[in-house]
Amino acid sequence: MTEPVGVQVGRVCPGCAREDSVPLRWGLPAVEDFELAERGLVALGGCMLPEEEPVLSCRSCELAWGREGDPTPDEQELADLLGVPFADLVRALGRGWRRETVAFDNRVQWFVSGETAQVAVSVDDLGFVLARPLTSWGEQRADLQPTDGGRFGRDDLLWSPDVIAEVAEAIAARRRRSFR
Template identity: 60%
Template sequence: MGGSVGVQVGRVCPGCGREDSVPLVYGLPGGDLFEQAEHGQVALGGCLVMDEQPAFVCRSCDLAWGSESDPTADEAELAGLLDVEHPVLIRALGTGWRREDAADGQDGVRWFVSGEPAQLAVGVQGPWFVLARPLTSWGQHRPGPLMGDEPRLARDDVLHQPHLVAEMAEAIASHRRRSFRWCRTCRRSTAPEAFVAAQGSCERCSSAFADRDE
């Protein structure tokens, strides 16, 4: 199983149209998988492993469908805005893109972020796009590509100069990753805006275990 467990964000079931699908796992399951299946975080597909098996199952309508290489709804939207096929988008900008509605402004820019925690942002406006570091708070107003300091790129660059775009994207993501902190409680990488330095923990752990420290 290559992806994360639980409901797959952006995976819209082609049967019922709901975003309620979990990974479908094949092969002999261990104890952890049985527990995850009992909690509805994965579905067990049996021990027989064959080619071109469905990768997800919808918890709402029980439809088994799709593959991990299929674009999510947000990735499909980004590929459409850049006017490229999904494999071209992945070659230039990688995968895992999700729409940031809170960042969209009056200037018509559509923003997407990738990575967990978010490491790279892409803003698309007409025939142009920019690569940027995600804001620490997406509730802030973000200037559009025509007003910002980020270098403006043409949509054709994704198709004709994917290696250049990939290098620029990785440079931004790498710089962002250097700011990450490690939570001493869950031991997961945490973005600086979600890290409580005084406690050495992420906001989620600090909130969850605050009562126990009293």
């Protein structure tokens, strides 16, 4: 698996509150690492590994921060709305969730995962629904068609993460087939 490069979307620097952080590479740099650092796509941390090795460096304020498993603000907000620890969210639904900026209803929060969006989750007072994301304005609203994945509650996420993961994967698989 290749290591990430470039500004990490959703990673907001705790020092300056900007979304301008790149991966921080530790150890003896290779020629490729130097080239990426010159282009501002990574930062070089040095050869000596600190005890708690940060994984990001802010290009604006140069703060080295973050750990590998830290959630993005959107991922943490989704876990908070669902009322579960972030680790339980990852176990059932994985990582990479981001808030959908188009709001149809102020009572329902939408988050999508995948690039291009493959799975959507809506959260309201009653629980959450997994659905196929909208692909165009002409489609019906996904929150009116919760039949993709059905309605789930917090307990489902905590005690049946494998079932939720299967439903999310089935939706993503159907979505990927539609790209072909």
